[in-house]
Amino acid sequence: MNKLMIANWKMNKNSHEVAAFFSLFNEKYSGKRDAWIASQSLHFPLVEELKTSTIKAGLQNCSEHTEGAYTGEVSSRALKDMNGHFVLLGHSERRQYFQETSKNLNSKIRTAIQEGLVAVYCVGETLKERESGQTLTIIEDQIHQALNDQSKINSENLVIAYEPVWAIGTGKTATPLMAQEVHAHIRKVLKTKFPAFGEKIKILYGGSIKPDNVEELLAQKDIDGGLVGGASLKASDFLALCGDK
C-alpha cells in the first residue's frame, strides 16, 4: 500500500504562492507516495487547475448540510461537484476554535461520505490528557462518537489522522514509538468496529513532521502516512516528505 502524505495548508498562501508551489512540485513529484492537498476553500479551483492529475485536492472542513440557507458554510456536495476528492474533518483547531465535537462530526462525516468524498477524520489528545494517562481512552471515544451508526463507511472513503494536539506547530513530535503505540490501538479499535475492512483503513500521523523525522515515523508498522502543516507549505519540503528529494 502506497504511503499517503496530505498537505494541510491551513489559512495560508496567496494565489501567487499557490502557483509557485505547483511550478516546483509538479516538476519533481514522482508519485512514489500519494500526495493530497487541502487548501483554503477559495483557492480550491486554482489548485485543481494547477496540480497534475496524480495529485488529489480537497478542503479542511465542510458543513454537515448538503445545501440550503447556511450562510458562509462550505458544502461537500459543491466540493464533489468541483472535482474535490476529500475533506479533513475534526482537526483540533476546528475543535478548539470552532466548538466542533466528535458528536457533530458524526453528521459531517456522514454527509461527506454520502456525497462521495473521502473523510479524513482527525483525532488526538491534549498534553493534559496525555500526562494524566488518558490518551488511548480519549482517542477511542473520539472514534466511537464520530463513527457510530455510519453504514456507508468503507476502507476507501475513510482515513484516520492521529494528531496529538501538543505536537501541532510546536516542533515537538511524538517519538516514532509513541505514535506507533497509539496507531496500533486505533487499528485495533477499527478492526473491532468494522471487522470486514477495519484493518485496511489508513491511519496517518500528524504533528511537526519534517523531512528529517519523516522516514523513522513512516517506518512504523501502523503509520500509513502523514498529515502535514508547516512543512507542507514549501514545495521542496513537501517533495522530501513525499520521498522525492
Ligand code: 13P
Ligand atoms: P504541523 O505539521 O505544522 O505541526 O501541523 C500539523 C497539522 O495540524 C496538520 O493538520
